[in-house]
Amino acid sequence: MAHWIFTEEHEMFRESVKKFVEKEIKPYVEQWEKDGEVPRSMYKRLGELGYLGIKFPEKYSGLGLDVITEAVYTEEMAKSGAGGANASLGATLGIALSNVWKYGNEEQKQKYLVPAIKGEIIAGLGITEPSGGSDVAAMRTRAKKDEDYYILNGSKTFITNGVNADYVVVAAKTSDGPTHRNISLFVVDTTSEGYSVGRKLKKLGWRSSDTGEIFFDNVKVPKENLIGEENHGFYYIMQNFQYERITMAIGSVALAELALEEAMKYSKERIQFDRPLSEIQVLRHKMVDMAVDIEKARNITYRALYKFHKGEDAVTEATMAKAYATEMVCRVTDEAVQIHGGNGYMMEYPVQRYWRDARIQPIGGGTTQIMNEILTKRLGIIS
CATH class of the missing domain: 1.20.140.10 (Butyryl-CoA Dehydrogenase, subunit A, domain 3)
Known part of the structure; x- marks a missing residue:
């Protein structure tokens, strides 16, 4: 049903996304479900079309449009019936890139935001832990400052794009201070020494989304990879x-x-x-x-x-x-x-x-x- 929240421009955008979904998503859903992941080429394709950068500024290779336009994209992608594929693609678009865009510095945006918007690299967000679940404040992963680095130790689970991500925005405790005031966010390159991927998790649904466990064993994270302020995570x-x-x-x-x-x-x-x-x-x-x-x-x-x-x-x-x-x-x-x-x-x-x-x-x-x-x-x- 039409709704007053959408303008004529939004509806024109909707038609273009619909055509894309019919031609380039729906025919491959069953294969992606069997593969347990979305091919990297699809990220690149979405980047070419601008769909990974709808709400992000043009200076970072985005389209500079509003969140209602992004909502149109979300709706039409969901109607493809490919929940897992949408979860993986959406993890880069929504939950990982947003943190870098909103709270990261200019160097981080150029290094991590721009190539992800172009679909050249895949991003993930590492918050949930095996012992924590919904209790974010109870996380055990820690990052201890050591000169020019933070030494990261711990683990995360149920991480969308956890197997194939090129970088993960990781939440870790950085102090023993009061609850909710001792967590920081870091950009962690998955090629870092001590970073490892555990199982590729088998799920009831969202099977075309790669979901994994990740582990940090004395991973050296450069201090410039801290997102925003320490303990504001x-x-x-x-x-x-x-x-x-x-x-x-x-x-x-x-x-x-x-x-x-x-x-x-x-x-x-x-x-x-x-x-x-x-x-x-x-x-x-x-x-x-x-x-x-x-x-x-x-x-x-x-x-x-x-x-x-x-x-x-x-x-x-x-x-x-x-x-x-x-x-x-x-x-x-x-x-x-x-x-x-x-x-x-x-x-x-x-x-x-x-x-x-x-x-x-x-x-x-x-x-x-x-x-x-x-x-x-x-x-x-x-x-």
């Missing part, structure tokens, strides 16, 4: 979470739309009891409920996107969008599988992949339970 992470959560909500709405479209199409083609499934009232009403659920999530999400675009405090709206939209996509994709019946459980029907890919949404970027805890404070339920 927790603040940087939390700031970036706001837009990451909006992006996850946008992708959830788009994937749910795709699942509903597949369910509606199947219901018109599948004959049971001498009539199409779409003529069975209980299934018709089920699809109506799915559509209403999607529309509620869409409007909550667009409200958050608009406030963020305007530079306003969107923490409450972004948190609500993340909490509602990511749970919604699980409900809708599950119903889509149900409408397909036994075929929905078969690997040749794409709804099974939508259902598998959807399940990570209420977990990644902060669980629904964490979102609800944030909201109890934002709404004044607890002080």
Whole structure:
């Protein structure tokens, strides 16, 4: 459905992304799922088209457009049904590059931001740890300053692009100070001595996204690779979470739309009891409920996107969008599988992949339970 948040220019951009998705993404999804990763050539292709630099300034090889334009890209890529591919490509675009752009110095931007926007190198973000999960402040990875270097020790897990990244933005403790004031961010080249990749993790969904464990054994990180100020990393992470959560909500709405479209199409083609499934009232009403659920999530999400675009405090709206939209996509994709019946459980029907890919949404970027805890404070339920 059209929405007032999008201008004519946004819709023109949408058409170009749609054509790209149809021609260069959808035909290769199944192969990428089998390979467990997206080929490097796809990063290069996105760089050539400018899709990796939509919101970044032109001086860094970006397009210098607004975040609503990037939201259009996110929606149409999500509608490709390639959740894993979008996760890998999006990790470079959204969560890794943003930290360098917002908080890095000019030298870091030229060395790490520009080539990544061009698709020449792959980036990742290293925050989650085996023992930490959602508790960012409890991380154990440490970086100890030693003359011109920081000596990095520890490990990270569930890292998108963890196997193939050329550099990772890593969060590590740099002091024994108060909680939330002792974490710093560093750009760590994956060719550094002492840096190693563990297992390439096997997942329920997002199978075309390479996800790995990474380890740091006395890795020497040059002091000039510190992003922003020392011990300000927790603040940087939390700031970036706001837009990451909006992006996850946008992708959830788009994937749910795709699942509903597949369910509606199947219901018109599948004959049971001498009539199409779409003529069975209980299934018709089920699809109506799915559509209403999607529309509620869409409007909550667009409200958050608009406030963020305007530079306003969107923490409450972004948190609500993340909490509602990511749970919604699980409900809708599950119903889509149900409408397909036994075929929905078969690997040749794409709804099974939508259902598998959807399940990570209420977990990644902060669980629904964490979102609800944030909201109890934002709404004044607890002080």
